[in-house]
Amino acid sequence: xxxxxxxxxxxxxxxxxxxxxxxxxxxxxxxxxxxxxxxxxxxxxxxxxxxxxxxxxxxxxxxxxxxxxxxxxxxxxxxxxxxxxxxxxxxxxxxxxxxxxxxxxxxxxxxxxxxxxxxxxxxxxxxxxxxxxxxxxxxxxxxxxxxxxxxxxxxxxxxxxxxxxxxxxxxxxxxxxxxxxxxxxxxxxxxxxxxxxxxxxxxxxxxxxxxxxxxxxxxxxxxxxxxxxxxxxxxxxxxxxxxxxxxxxxxxxxxxxxxxxxxxxxxxxxxxxxxxxxxxxxxxxxxxxxxxxxxxxxxxxxxxxxxxxxxxxxxxxxxxxxxxxxxxxxxxxxxxxxxxxxxxxxxxxxxxxxxxxxxxxxxxxxxxxxxxxxxxxxxxxxxxxxxxxxxxxxxxxxxxxxxxx
Amino acid sequence: xxxxxxxxxxxxxxxxxxxxxxxxxxxxxxxxxxxxxxxxxxxxxxxxxxxxxxxxxxxxxxxxxxxxxxxxxxxxxxxxxxxxxxxxxxxxxxxxxxxxxxxxxxxxxxxxxxxxxxxxx
Numbered sequence: 001x002x003x004x005x006x007x008x009x010x011x012x013x014x015x016x017x018x019x020x021x022x023x024x025x026x027x028x029x030x031x032x033x034x035x036x037x038x039x040x041x042x043x044x045x046x047x048x049x050x051x052x053x054x055x056x057x058x059x060x061x062x063x064x065x066x067x068x069x070x071x072x073x074x075x076x077x078x079x080x081x082x083x084x085x086x087x088x089x090x091x092x093x094x095x096x097x098x099x100x101x102x103x104x105x106x107x108x109x110x111x112x113x114x115x116x117x118x119x120x121x122x123x124x125x126x127x128x129x130x131x132x133x134x135x136x137x138x139x140x141x142x143x144x145x146x147x148x149x150x151x152x153x154x155x156x157x158x159x160x161x162x163x164x165x166x167x168x169x170x171x172x173x174x175x176x177x178x179x180x181x182x183x184x185x186x187x188x189x190x191x192x193x194x195x196x197x198x199x200x201x202x203x204x205x206x207x208x209x210x211x212x213x214x215x216x217x218x219x220x221x222x223x224x225x226x227x228x229x230x231x232x233x234x235x236x237x238x239x240x241x242x243x244x245x246x247x248x249x250x251x252x253x254x255x256x257x258x259x260x261x262x263x264x265x266x267x268x269x270x271x272x273x274x275x276x277x278x279x280x281x282x283x284x285x286x287x288x289x290x291x292x293x294x295x296x297x298x299x300x301x302x303x304x305x306x307x308x309x310x311x312x313x314x315x316x317x318x319x320x321x322x323x324x325x326x327x328x329x330x331x332x333x334x335x336x337x338x339x340x341x342x343x344x345x346x347x348x349x350x351x352x353x354x355x356x357x358x359x360x361x362x363x364x365x366x367x368x369x370x371x372x373x374x375x376x377x378x379x380x381x382x383x384x385x386x387x388x389x390x391x392x393x394x395x396x397x398x399x400x401x402x403x404x405x
Numbered sequence: 406x407x408x409x410x411x412x413x414x415x416x417x418x419x420x421x422x423x424x425x426x427x428x429x430x431x432x433x434x435x436x437x438x439x440x441x442x443x444x445x446x447x448x449x450x451x452x453x454x455x456x457x458x459x460x461x462x463x464x465x466x467x468x469x470x471x472x473x474x475x476x477x478x479x480x481x482x483x484x485x486x487x488x489x490x491x492x493x494x495x496x497x498x499x500x501x502x503x504x505x506x507x508x509x510x511x512x513x514x515x516x517x518x519x520x521x522x523x524x525x526x
Contacts, residue, residue: 213408213525214436249436273450284457286450297449313460316434
């Protein structure tokens, strides 16, 4: 097969394979290591299956063999779910690139139509036998990506004895370069079970809900290659088609009159609307942007002082800001800082776009930093409003700041 | 059930009133909380612009010492759009058919706004 698979394996660092979800890959230093496992852990009522399907779909596209153990719904409904998010697994299944281990039909005494099935769900050893067999047999056809849905259901059915079997499967995975992905909804198990599970997996991705009314779900990678990591939290959203993406519902683009805010919002956005009258924004620029696996909504504010009350109303709940200044007009720098203050975002992550770098008399980035007395930890990017690469650099810098909260 | 799901239930109920075509709950600073809008409507843009509109109207009316704005009603060629505060944090916005009488809708919106306000505050 001439596809991404051969491309990947030609790379020296190919022992990590991308999951296909950019926000996860960036936090996992490029992806999940072959021969290892990842735990996808969710709060109750958080949908973790969607992300598992995204991983699987991406690996199948890259030539891996998919193996899907499922004990909480039928294989048919897994395929239905994949179709509903626009990542259909149907074709892979019919070409036998995706094989199911059916641990569901047996619950109802039905005969499974899948190649592998488990009937005695209360016995860890019989689950283990089938999973081991499926893993080693499928590995003869290619690199296996296994989804195990769901570990919590297995714990409910046969107790924590199932956890002892995982280390056995991990050895098979190590031998055959497979990747194992376990889905686990934490319904509040005993502390010792939770601890065992946390220790068992070298990589852990957490999906949580927060008590917020907007952007209430977040993704955290809490363990990478056996090492606990902290301080990352990415708001997420489910989009159709595609599945889970990083979602930053509000980035404020602010700055003085005629600094180029509207142009920057439009340059960054795939779709943007502006309320402009007589050549100037009178209420708000709003644009959707997509970058590095994130969906971002940009709010461009109004520059003139007389609109400041609206700036105060719309500045709330922003996660970050791009402060746009006209590099040819140092006399407006104090106003720029005042606007950040008014929008209530001072203190949030922000970057400065020293705009209009193509105009005669534009101050350099260093000069802008000095005149505005901005400390070195704030990134200032020289931009030309209509030049996408330069403006993306500013957005990149802001996303970096936002991801490592 | 999450707060968002509960708000969606309230929006569904609003739709059962004759003439109501779509509705949304947005934060006063322009973020979408929940919506019951047709698929071809960009709900996030609608949210941002509704908040901006209400914010502008409130500012305009308070500048002329008009007190606090109760609601904003837009009558357009095709429809009526009514935005109403639901507590200090969010707004309820309803789209209705152009020639529908507003009386019942305003009463029902008031009830819904009171419930929503209780859910988010």
